[in-house]
Amino acid sequence: MCRNIHTLHNFEPAATDDEVYAAALQYVRKISGSTKPSQANEAAFERAVAEIAHITRHLLEDLVSAAPPKNREVEAAKAQARAAVRFGTA
Numbered sequence: 886m887c888r889n890i891h892t893l894h895n896f897e898p899a900a901t902d903d904e905v906y907a908a909a910l911q912y913v914r915k916i917s918g919s920t921k922p923s924q925a926n927e928a929a930f931e932r933a934v935a936e937i938a939h940i941t942r943h944l945l946e947d948l949v950s951a952a953p954p955k956n957r958e959v960e961a962a963k964a965q966a967r968a969a970v971r972f973g974t975a
């Protein structure tokens with residue numbers, strides 16, 4: 886369920902609001918144990934996603950790193966290579 890949460894820190898360009906929201910959504914889904922809340926819990930679910938996205942944005946803005954920013958395309962290629970080895974498609 887959380888496979889869509891990726892490292893968002895130290896990338897150039899910085900993580901977008903959509904990426905932060907997607908990570909927050911996956912986190913709340915994992916914690917709540919549901920991918921779609923009931924109508925009774927929908928407001929709490931959405932509020933949690935919004936708050937976690939907000940806090941995540943602050944965290945990403947406050948983190949510092951001495952390492953050079955990572956390139957998204959290079960990191961994606963590395964992930965694809967690892968997946969190919971892992972699943973035997975290499």
